Amino acid sequence: MAKSDWTCSLSAMHEWESPDYEPSLPVSEKSNPLTRDIDRASASSIVKMLQACDAQMFPEETGSTYHRLLSDQVVTTLMEVAKRVELILKDPEDSLVILSGCGTSGRLAFLITSGFNRALRQLNQSPVYSYIIAGGDRALLSSQEAPEDDPKLGMLSLKKVCEGKKRVLFIGISCGLSAPFVAGQLDFCLQHPEVYTPVLVGFNPAHQARDEPLPGCTFTFLSVVQRMQELAKSHQAFLINPAVGPEAISGSSRMKGGSATKILLEVVLSAAHAAAFSHAPVAYNGILQRLRAYEKTLDVTYAQSEIITDLVEAAGESLRCGRRVCYLGWGSLALLGLIDASECNPTFGADYEDVRGFISGGYGELNNKEGPMTALGPEFCIAHEDFLHQVLPRLTDKDTVLLIYTHSDDVSKVVDLARRVREKTSNLHAVYHQTEEDTSAALQQDDISRLCLSTLKIAWLQGASVSASLQHMQWELSTKLVLNAVSTGAHVLKGKIYQNHMIDVQVTNSKLYRRATRLLQKVSGRPESQCEEALLKTIYRVDKLTLDMTSSDVITHTCTAVTRTKVVPLALVCLLTGCSLREAESHLERQPVVREAVEVWLS
Numbered sequence: 001m002a003k004s005d006w007t008c009s010l011s012a013m014h015e016w017e018s019p020d021y022e023p024s025l026p027v028s029e030k031s032n033p034l035t036r037d038i039d040r041a042s043a044s045s046i047v048k049m050l051q052a053c054d055a056q057m058f059p060e061e062t063g064s065t066y067h068r069l070l071s072d073q074v075v076t077t078l079m080e081v082a083k084r085v086e087l088i089l090k091d092p093e094d095s096l097v098i099l100s101g102c103g104t105s106g107r108l109a110f111l112i113t114s115g116f117n118r119a120l121r122q123l124n125q126s127p128v129y130s131y132i133i134a135g136g137d138r139a140l141l142s143s144q145e146a147p148e149d150d151p152k153l154g155m156l157s158l159k160k161v162c163e164g165k166k167r168v169l170f171i172g173i174s175c176g177l178s179a180p181f182v183a184g185q186l187d188f189c190l191q192h193p194e195v196y197t198p199v200l201v202g203f204n205p206a207h208q209a210r211d212e213p214l215p216g217c218t219f220t221f222l223s224v225v226q227r228m229q230e231l232a233k234s235h236q237a238f239l240i241n242p243a244v245g246p247e248a249i250s251g252s253s254r255m256k257g258g259s260a261t262k263i264l265l266e267v268v269l270s271a272a273h274a275a276a277f278s279h280a281p282v283a284y285n286g287i288l289q290r291l292r293a294y295e296k297t298l299d300v301t302y303a304q305s306e307i308i309t310d311l312v313e314a315a316g317e318s319l320r321c322g323r324r325v326c327y328l329g330w331g332s333l334a335l336l337g338l339i340d341a342s343e344c345n346p347t348f349g350a351d352y353e354d355v356r357g358f359i360s361g362g363y364g365e366l367n368n369k370e371g372p373m374t375a376l377g378p379e380f381c382i383a384h385e386d387f388l389h390q391v392l393p394r395l396t397d398k399d400t401v402l403l404i405y406t407h408s409d410d411v412s413k414v415v416d417l418a419r420r421v422r423e424k425t426s427n428l429h430a431v432y433h434q435t436e437e438d439t440s441a442a443l444q445q446d447d448i449s450r451l452c453l454s455t456l457k458i459a460w461l462q463g464a465s466v467s468a469s470l471q472h473m474q475w476e477l478s479t480k481l482v483l484n485a486v487s488t489g490a491h492v493l494k495g496k497i498y499q500n501h502m503i504d505v506q507v508t509n510s511k512l513y514r515r516a517t518r519l520l521q522k523v524s525g526r527p528e529s530q531c532e533e534a535l536l537k538t539i540y541r542v543d544k545l546t547l548d549m550t551s552s553d554v555i556t557h558t559c560t561a562v563t564r565t566k567v568v569p570l571a572l573v574c575l576l577t578g579c580s581l582r583e584a585e586s587h588l589e590r591q592p593v594v595r596e597a598v599e600v601w602l603s
C-alpha cells in the first residue's frame, strides 16, 4: 500500500509534530492522531493504521523539528558509537559492551546481545556482549514492572556484571527517557568515566526526559541526560534519541520504540563487526545503507497486509470467545514470539494463557544467563514439548496457532508439529521467511501450507548489499511487526482499547501510575486530584481512603496494585457514575468489554 492510498493524509502523519499537539506530553506518551479510532476499526483498517504508524519511523518529508532515524546527527552518532564497539572487538581483554533496559527494552537487549555473541562465537572470538533486564531473567518472559522504578537496583546490577572490567561501553535503553533503573546505571557510569562510556537510546528529545524526583537520589532522568549532553560534546557520552512518532496504542513502547531500538543497535553492532572482522571501516554511507535496509523491511512486510489481516481476525476471534493464541517458533523468531506474548499482560491486562509463545529447544535454545526457569510456574514453560503436554490436549478450532520459522530452520520439524496441531485445530497458520532463490524446502512447505488455514510467506531478495546476518535481522524485525500487529489487533478487536489508549493497563510502576491518572482525566474530564483519588480507591479497594493510604508514596500504591485487576476501568466507572466500588465491579461484570462499557456510561 502506498501511503497515499489510505485515508491517512500527510497532515495526519505529521500532526503530532506540531508544538500545539498535546504539548505537556513527551512524544513517547502522546496519542497518535492516525489511530484515534482504532477501537472501532476493522481488522484490515487496524493493519493499515499500524502500517502508517510504523512508516512514521522513516518519514518521507524532513524539515521536522525533531531528529529522526535518518537525520544527519543520528547517523553520525551511530558511527561514533560503532567505532567504540569496534575498538572493544579488536581488543576485548577486560572489556564489555552492555545493553540494559526494562520490559521490552531489556528483552531486546537480550535478543540483540545473544545474536551478536553468537556471531562472535562463529568467528572463534570470545563474547563481549552482556545484557541486563530490570527484574532479572524472569522479566524476559513475564511482566516485572516494579524493578523499573529502582535506580539503585539498576546501578548494583551494572556493577555486578562489570566486576573486574577495565573498559565498558554501557548502552542504556529507555524509549521514554524515563526508567529510573536505567537512570541509576547512567549516573553510575558518569561517576566512573575511567571505566564506563555511557550511551543512551530513547525516542524523545532530551528536554522531554522525565524530571520526576527519584527515591533516595539527587538526580532525575532529565538531569542525567543533561550531564550526558555536556559530555557528548567531547565524545565521552552519546545520546541516540531520534523521534519515531507516538505509538499506535498510546505509550506502548514495545511497538515502534522496540522496533527502533532493534534497528539502531543492530546497525551499530553490525557496522562494528564489519569494521573489526571484514575490513569494512565504519562509514556514514554504510550506516545509512543499513538503516535503509530496515526501512525496506517495513515495505516488504506490509506488502502482505491482507494475510496479516487474516491473522489479526483469527486471533481477535479467539480472544473474543475466551480462547487462546499460541506462537510456535524456531530460533530467534521464536524469541520474538515469546517477547510479544509476554507483553500482553502489562499492556492489555491479559492472562498469560491468552497469548503464549513457545520455542523449539526451550531454555537450551534461549540460553539466558539464569538458565531454565520452568520451576517458576507454567507461564515459564516455553518448550514445544510443554506446548504438546500442557496446551495441545485442550486445543479446539477456536484457538489460533501460528507456526513461525524460516527456511533455514529444520522445516521437517515444522511439518511434524503442524500435523500434530492440525489433529486438534484447523485454525493453524504459518508465518515464514525465505529468500526468493531458496527452493530447498519447497515440498515440505507445500505440506505445511496444505495443513494451514493461511500462510504468510515473506520472500526476500538476496541483494548483494545485504549480508546474511543483516537479512536474518530483517526477518526478525518483520516477524516482530507481524506479531505486534496480531496481538495488538486482536486485543483491539476484543475491546481492550478505548480510542487509542490501553484502558486496562496495569498500574504497576510510577510511569504507568501517572499514565493511568492522565487517562482517567482525559476520558472523564475530571480534575487530576479527583482522578487520582478514584485510582487510589480502586487500588486499595475501598470507598473511603484512609490517611495512611493518601500519605503513602507512589511506589507503595503500585506495589499494592500488582495484586489487582481492572484498576483503571473500575476507577473510570466510579468517576463517571459516582457509584460505589462494589457497584462498579458488578457493572463491569455485566459489560466486560471495556470500550463498550465506557461508551455506555459516557452516553
Ligand code: F6P
Residues within 6 Å of the ligand: 101, 102, 103, 104, 105, 145, 148, 173, 174, 175, 176, 177, 178, 179, 253, 254, 257, 346, 509, 511, 512
Ligand atoms: O513499565 C512498563 C513498560 O512500559 C514496558 O511495557 C516497557 O517495555 C518498559 O516499560 C520500558 O519502557 P522504557 O523503554 O521507556 O524505559
